[in-house]
């Protein structure tokens with residue numbers, strides 16, 4: 001099988017597994033070259049995750065029929081790219097950034113779907129708000145109707161307990177109690193199977209999908 005055929009086969013398999021669980025796969029293309037992205041789009045992929053706002057912008061301009069999801073930490077001065085080009089923002093963890101993006105979205109546009117990133121394990125190298133602050137943080141976000149909170153997102157470390165993380169986010173979601181909050185976005189290359197089995201509704205898979213295409217550009 002060629003590299004392209006193998007990539008497409010991996011995408012089909014993970015996408016089908018996600019659909020079997022009523023979940024969505026976001027193909028994390030942050031380290032993948034355009035050629036690999038183009039091959040997946042030809043095969044039918046539409047949801048991609050990017051962590052660098054300029055690359056998200058460039059790819060959204062090039063492939064406007066796809067959905068480009070922001071998944072990384074955001075600097076305030078890059079908020080304009082998210083407001084203009086992102087289909088959703090899955091890593092919201094700062095009110096400052098929320099304000100910038102909301103202001104850029106302005107009036108008269110449909111609200112941008114966002115997920116609040118929770119740092120469940122309290123890891124210093126991860127962004128995200130503390131679990132105990134989640135409900136108050138979501139209440140603060142209500143001041144910006146341009147942002148619609150659709151779920152909670154977390155990253156589980158390799159040695160972490162993915163099922164427990166999904167269960168914890170589901171409880172937090174219940175505490176926040178917003179009807180618009182449908183999604184639990186947990187599951188990466190190392191744990192997407194466990195995340196789906198535990199009830200995640202969206203997974204973000206990069207290296208397990210792109211394999212050797214994933215060049216881990218810093």
Ligand SMILES: *Cc1c(COP(=O)(O)O)cnc(C)c1O
Pocket residue numbers: 028030051071072091155188189190204205206207208
């Ligand atoms: C890079 C990244 C992923 C994908 O990670 P893989 O281990 O390559 O699947 C998922 N979520 C976030 C927030 C990321 O930054």
